[in-house]
Amino acid sequence: MTRAQRTIVANQSAPVAFDRDAALTSMADAPLDVLIVGGGITGVSAALDAAARGLRVGLVERSDFASGTSSASSKMIxxxxxxxxxxxxxxxxxxxxxxxxxxxxxxxxxxxxxxxxxxxxxxxxxxxxxxxxxxxxxxxxxxxxxxxxxxxxxxxxxxxxxxxxxxxxxxxxxxxxxxxxxRTDDARLTVAVARTASLLGALVANHAEVVGISSAPGRHVVRMRVTDSAGTVHDREVTAAVILNAAGVWSDRVAGLADTAHRHRIxxxxxxxxxxxxxxxxxxxxxxxxxxxxxxxxxxxxxxxxxxxxxxxxxxxxxxxxxxxxxxxxxxxxxxxxxxxxxxxxxxxxxxxxxxxxxxxxxxxxxxxxxxxxLSREHEVTVANGVVTVAGGKLTVARTMAQIAVDKVCAELGVRRACRTADLPLVGGAHFDAEAVESTGGRFGHLGGRYGSEARFVEDLIVADPAMGAPVMPGLPYVWAEVLFAVRHEMARTVTDVLKRRLPARFLDSSRAAEAATHVGSLLRAELGTPQAEIDRQVAHFEADVRAERELLGLA
Missing domain, CATH: 3.30.9.10 (D-Amino Acid Oxidase, subunit A, domain 2)
Structure with a gap:
């Protein structure tokens, strides 16, 4: 980590500009050194590592950050x-x-x-x-x-x-x-790593699925299907010198797009x-x-x-x-x-x-x-035809897995860049005294434990509109300012993004979360201009997911 990078992370005067549309446009404007496929903890850690080394890096995730294993772990480091x-x-x-x-x-x-x-x-x-x-x-x-x-x-x-x-x-x-x-909130940790990577220059986008890879020596053309806020799907192409496959349990699928002879390893x-x-x-x-x-x-x-x-x-x-x-x-x-x-x-x-x-x-x-x-929880990094695949491992060692994978990327690019993430603080973590803040209790203690030094930006939303300090649902501590912050600054684009990964409501009380889905959808419509038909589809999808959970348990 350079002093300049620590200064960037430690001296925020505003929330991270986590702009999905700008990232997608920039990815298409010029070739990338590396395109990372997968927005789980390993993928976002690789994006942070690559950005800290000065590479031009893009990351795309077909659903949402931490939508797979990285939000469904035992939440332990x-x-x-x-x-x-x-x-x-x-x-x-x-x-x-x-x-x-x-x-x-x-x-x-x-x-x-x-x-x-x-x-x-x-x-x-x-x-x-x-x-x-x-x-x-x-x-x-x-x-x-x-x-x-x-x-x-x-x-x-x-x-x-x-x-x-x-x-x-x-x-x-x-x-x-x-x-x-x-312990950790694994989904929030994943989003924090992604936002830190963005702060250092990584181009990051969710709801962008890789559907095709055409490879030639030193050049990959990647076809993506990008879903906009209206639920409409658009095709886009991105060019990258190297692809880093960090798709977790889906990594065999991604590897198969680049190499039809790929042998499944997961x-x-x-x-x-x-x-x-x-x-x-x-x-x-x-x-x-x-x-x-x-x-x-x-x-x-x-x-x-x-x-x-x-x-x-x-x-x-x-x-x-x-x-x-x-x-x-x-x-x-x-x-x-x-x-x-x-x-x-x-x-x-x-x-x-x-x-x-x-x-x-x-x-x-x-x-x-x-x-x-x-089976071993050790990780494995392989290289084939300009595609680096990182698989296995566990949440705790995601930074190390990313370091090894980006070392391989640099070798493919023919450059030597040292890893700088070992002591690089994440957004919200620099100079933050968690024990002092959280021990005070109350709303700010709660926000400090989720946003660190960025809690003040969430509080700013409540100052601007006191209604944002109201609870999202009874029985859980989350307030509407957190939903608004998630949409504006954490790239939450759907009801599920908000209630399952930016707030862990779906993981704590699924029925209460379902009751809040319609109101969350209204806020998404107001902030993103999402059509009502798409909001209705998202709410129905969330409610159906909860209903299926209860039915499988015999509680419906």
Whole structure:
């Protein structure tokens, strides 16, 4: 990172000019050094890396930023404690290093997260024999880099364990093990990286699908279908010297556009989460418990993590061969998670308590054989005919994956440019004291935890129109100024963009989110000039998605 780049990020006097139409026009006006296909966390991280190196870079996403796996993760920035058991020490070391970098680069979006493992005398969640082995793993975790967050694992008493989770079964409880990782809102993190890339010169656009690639040495002509605010589709062409394929579970499809002989490498693994009211669990720390029914492979663990006045329970790990665009949580999967948690608690959760669910697909590299839970989370970067493909990996190491991929891009271009993103703050993160701001509580504490130093720009909208300070829906903390900011400055173009990824309402309480869809559509129409027929289509699509979720759970 150069001093000039840090100055650009740290000295914002206005929100980032995140202009989709200007980006699309500029992409078509002159050839790009690299066109990135895919607006998930890996793609936007590559756009930021390439822009920071001074390349002329474009990024297109067929739907919305983080519309795939990058909004459907477990929302943790972690080293991967389970990988110690698999002896993937290198992966854990680098993941913990990247966790700390992100903790510093985006303090408003990445925060410390305590985990508690309860230990029981016998026939409980975790017994003494397991605890002994697990504490050795935690010591290894600390040594490999867990210490960087400023907290080491420790043993806690039975009383302290019940303080962390009062609904734990107290019979036979000996105590617990406490350790620390990090959490994030994965979709907001993805958008923040994309906006930082734009601030440094990247040309970024959502709702622009790549449908054809014509390649020649040193030159690719890419055909795109771009959807405008009226829902009308237009064909466009962009020329780039190199293509970087960062399409996640869809990367085989993109690679196939450039090379019809491409051999598929991705083996999707499905992970689901269910959301319930926090008062049903009352866990202060993230509680870990055994999963029943081999839901995450042999010896798999689940977790329940607080998110405001809700908490979410995860996760499964199973092979997936269905529609890549529409993975869903089934009633059986929800029941497996709930029954696993019920075995550890005094409460009795049922599917009727569920307020929302989500399902995501991990883009794992197919190395043949075994359950998906046994496949490595390592990433892979390949080059073929001027197309660089990055696949595999996980949220925590997205910056490293991007660095390796852009190194390959530079090699294809015949230039030498060093990576500059290791300590480059994201928009809203420079000089932001998250603990001081969020501890004050209230609306500004809430906004600070989502926008960092940009919270003042959201507050400006409320000053201009006090009605923007009203809640979008009951039971959730989001206000209308956040919707307006999303449309004006975060490239939200549809009802789903707003209610699922700029605000996580769809992930917390899907029915409440559906109730707000019509009003959100009205604001989109006023801001973007979207025709009423298109707004009606978007609202109907959102409501149908929620209805399908409830029907699959047997709650309709």
């Amino acid at each position: 972690h080293g991967g404690l389970r990988y110690i058991e698999q002896k993937q020490f290198r992966l854990v070391y680098h993941s913990l290093l990247e966790r700390q970098r992100m903790y510093k680069r985006a303090p408003h979006l990445v925060s410390r997260l305590p985990f508690v493992f309860p230990i029981y005398r016998e026939h409980g969640v975790f017994g003494p024999k397991f605890a002994k082995a697990f504490r050795a793993a935690l010591a290894t975790y600390d040594m490999l880099g867990g210490w960087r967050i400023g907290r080491m694992h420790r043993r806690i008493s039975a009383a302290q364990t019940l303080t962390e989770c009062p609904t734990l079964k107290p019979e036979g409880l000996l105590g617990g093990l406490l350790y620390f990782d990090c 083996r999707p693994a499905k992970g689901v989460h269910v959301v319930v009211p926090w008062e049903k669990v009352r866990s202060q720390s993230t509680l870990t418990f055994p999963l029943i029914g081999n839901a995450r492979g042999k010896g798999g663990m689940g977790f329940v993590l607080r998110w405001g006045d809700h908490c979410y329970i995860g996760t499964t790990d199973s092979a997936y061969s269905g529609d890549l665009d529409n993975p869903r949580c089934t009633r059986a999967e929800a029941q497996t998670l709930l029954e696993s948690l019920n075995a550890a608690l005094t409460t009795d959760l049922s599917v009727s308590d569920v307020t929302a669910t989500w399902a995501g697909l991990r883009p794992l590299i197919d190395t043949g054989g075994g359950d998906t839970s046994e």
